[in-house]
Amino acid sequence: MRELQKLQLLIDNAVTELQFSPYPAELYEPIYYILSMGGKRMRPALLLMACDLFGGDVEKAVPPALAIEVFHNFTLMHDDIMDKAPLRRGKTTVHERWNQNAAILSGDVMLIEGYKLMMQVEDRLLRTILNVFNDTAVGVCEGQQLDMDFEIRNxxxxxxxxxxxxLKTAVVLGGALKIGSLLGGAEMKDAELIAEFGENLGLAFQLQDDILDVYGSPEKFGKQVGGDIISNKKTYLLLKSLELANVEQSTELNKWINAGSFDNQQKVEAVTGIYNAVGVKQHAEDTMHAYADKAFEALEKLNLPEENKQYLRGFADSLMVREY
Amino acid sequence: MRELQKLQLLIDNAVTELQFSPYPAELYEPIYYILSMGGKRMRPALLLMACDLFGGDVEKAVPPALAIEVFHNFTLMHDDIMDKAPLRRGKTTVHERWNQNAAILSGDVMLIEGYKLMMQVEDRLLRTILNVFNDTAVGVCEGQQLDMDFEIRNxxxxxxxxxxxxLKTAVVLGGALKIGSLLGGAEMKDAELIAEFGENLGLAFQLQDDILDVYGSPEKFGKQVGGDIISNKKTYLLLKSLELANVEQSTELNKWINAGSFDNQQKVEAVTGIYNAVGVKQHAEDTMHAYADKAFEALEKLNLPEENKQYLRGFADSLMVREY
Known part of the structure; x- marks a missing residue:
């Protein structure tokens, strides 16, 4: 089995070799620009990994893997408009560097280019793989809509x-693994199991991210502690705390959520204090472990040699942190 | 052969029966809304017409025809954001009625739903038809980008x-006819010829539209005469006049283009006067006829019974106006 890092590197190189039409320049330059911003290329690498695990030809799976990466970057380009984000990975976003219309239209073309890349598979798999891609793509859009709805709901x-x-983050991981496994020759049953593995692992990973924001040591994770608290992000911790809180705690929590101006450190300390009082960390960890367990259950059911399962276990373990 | 009007009606009914996911409502309601605005359903009807002409099963071609209509309305939804248009067909546009983010994201989902509908074809045609759809879709985006570029270029x-x-208007007519003919059983050679017919007819039709804006009688066409002149729209007439004009005429034309405030009727009369002086109407008509001739040439080469060709000739004639 190839190392995940090597697959990420393979994608990174393939991305730089992607060729789009040169004209009209304003339509295609933003595509090169956002793709050059880098990132971990995790989604396409997972597609290649699944293909490899089922004994497929990794090189032949590169175009559909690039489709997943181009699709992912299309969602980023449009999400950045919707979120009015000035920066992505420290660089000016497309709608800021060009303009909003360029970001809308270049994003549209990226979605189409994604389909073109995804179609570079054998005829016998074309319909099956496009169906997975369609479901994944619709799921991500639905997830983004819900995320926006939730921002204004209490x-x-x-x-x-x-x-x-x-929908917003786990489905695309599952979809990438599913497509990769099918390209590798997996039966549909196994493709669905590896998708289940990926989706549940993705959920566990996102919940871990919510926990780390508050309880992770800044030295280990290089992130500002409490960023989600400061921005009132509706994470698992906040939503569950609102459910668990008594009247007094609930009032205090809502006071901080609705505060117009505040000292960041003071807010983080106060909200973390409530999180601790209601014991939300334990709930979050329990839920995270429940999804990780589901992922491992799906993994065990896979019709793969023990060695390949061990590889997948190692990958899953590497994503889940033991100590904060 | 079925009458075009009946095919338009068939599509109109099929559009009302389209079902999307009910949740999240804000993602799918704008799709129902824009599709309910009506319109002539010309693009999908052309797809069905081409299928019928080549002896195909029109009913089986309805999903890909709907794909073309859903795709077309996706472009309208995003174009309206880009053009900051408050109204479409007398109704509030999606980004005004909901908000811009809803219009971006609902449009994105429409493009995906378009692919899902377009995939409802036989396996043996799937790749071929999706390739045509991809080319059409990319072409329309490129055309929209150029249209925006041209607005700020002199x-x-x-x-x-x-x-x-x-790209912006003719390619999708050609694409619809091409897909329809392939579904009807046409050879690729004939599919390409009918696309050529549609594309050139589309160009002739657009040029006719440019001419009618200035020289059409308002009683016959129900349009305000000179709307393009008032809004400085870069039509064939304006661009060609700028090429043909002598220094004096050019100065006069640019004075009207750059005028901040003006009397509409005065501007229309003055610019029309220059159009007449440089004889641009004749150039526009010559070019229009040249494209119409190309369309008819492609039509004659089609491997179709005389009766079916006669039907197509009649359709083309009905689009081209004899008297302004």
Whole structure:
């Protein structure tokens, strides 16, 4: 089996070799620009990994893997407009560097280019793989819509939050693994199992991210502690705390959420204090582990040699942190 | 052969029966809304017409025809954001009625739904038809980009204008006919000929539209005469007049283009006066006829019974106006 890092590098190189039409320049330059921003290329690498695990030809799977990366960057380009984000990975976003219309239209073309790349598979797999791609793409759009809806709602339930992050971030991981496995020759049953593995691992990973924002040591993770708290982001921790809180805690929490101006450190300390008082960390960890367990259950059912399963276990373990 | 009007009606009914996911509502409601605005359903009806002409099953071609209509409305939804248009067909545009983010994201989903509908064809045609759809879709985006580029440029040449309207409006007519003919059982050679017919007819039709804006009688066409002149729209007439004008005429024309405030009727009369002086109407008609001739040449080469060709000739004639 090839190392995941090597697959990421393979994608990174393939991205630089992508060729689009040169004209009209303003339509295609933003595509090269956003693709050159880098990133971990995790989604396309997972597609290649799944193909490899099922004994497929990794090189032949590069175009559909690039399709996943181009699609992912299309969603970033449009999300950045919707979020009015000035920066992505420290660089000016497309709608800021060009203009909003360029970002809308270049994004549209990226989605079409994604389909063109995804179609570079054998005839016998074409319909099956495009169906997975369609479902993945629709899921991501639905997830983004829910994320925006939730920003202006004050009654979001935990189940709705899980449903949203499943669509917005987990489905595309599952979809990439599913497509890769099918390209590698997997039966549909195994393709669905590896998608289940990826989706649940993605959920566990997102919940871990929510926990690390508050409880991760800044030295280890290089992130500002409490960023989500400062921006009132509706994470698992906040939503569950609102459910668990008594009247007094709830009032205090809402006071901080609605505060117009505040000292960042003071807010982070106060909200973390409530999180601790209601014991939300334990709930979050339990839920995270429940999804990680589901991922491992799906993994065990895969019709793969023990060695390949071990590889997948190692990959899953590497994503889940033992110590904060 | 079925009457075009009946095919338009068939599509109109099929559009009302389209079902999308009910949740999240804000993602799918704008899709139902824009599709309910009506319109002539010309593009999907042409797809069905081509299928019928080559002896195909019109009912089976309805999903790909709907794909073309859904795709077309996706472009309208995004174009309206880019053009900051408050109204479409007398109704509030999606980005005004909901908000811009809803219009971006609903449009994105429409493009994906378009692919899902377009995939409802036999396996043996799937790749071929999706390739045509990809080319059409990319062409329309490129055309829209050029249209926006041209708005802020003052040196647009006639060839560039023709290239732009070919991509923005003619390619999708050609694409619809091509897909329909393939579904009807046409050989690729004939599919390409009918696409050539549609593309050139589309160009002729667009040029006719440019002419009618200035020289059409308002009683016959129900349009305000000179709307393009008032809004400085870079039509064939304006661009060619700028090429043909002597220094004096050019100065006068640019004075009207750059005038901040003016009396509409006065501007229309003055600019029309220059159009007449440089004889641009004749040039426009010559070019229009040249494209119409190309369309008829392609038509004659089609491997179709005389009766079916006669039907196509009748359709083309009905689009081209004899008297203004």
């Amino acid at each position: 009654d979001v339930k935990i189940d709705e939050y899980i449903y949203m992050i499943r | 040196d647009v040449k006639i060839d560039e204008y023709i290239y732009m309207i070919r």
